[in-house]
Amino acid sequence: MVVCSHPQPAASNELQDFLLARLGLSSNALNLGLRQAELEQAPLPIVLWSFGLLSLEQLQQVLDWENNQG
Structure with missing residues (x-):
């Protein structure tokens, strides 16, 4: 469980x-991650990784993608 002290x-x-689309995550896995991220007030990518739904390499791809947004 990943619990953050600040709302995410x-x-x-x-x-x-x-x-x-890019990482091929299933909609069921995404929905699980979204619910758990809200419950834990934790970042979605970290929750997905902690549940084994993203590999470390995929987590890095997400973090790189997030850094390039904006």
């Missing part, structure tokens, strides 16, 4: 699209 923003539609 909800995952953007763009992040969700990236996870589904």
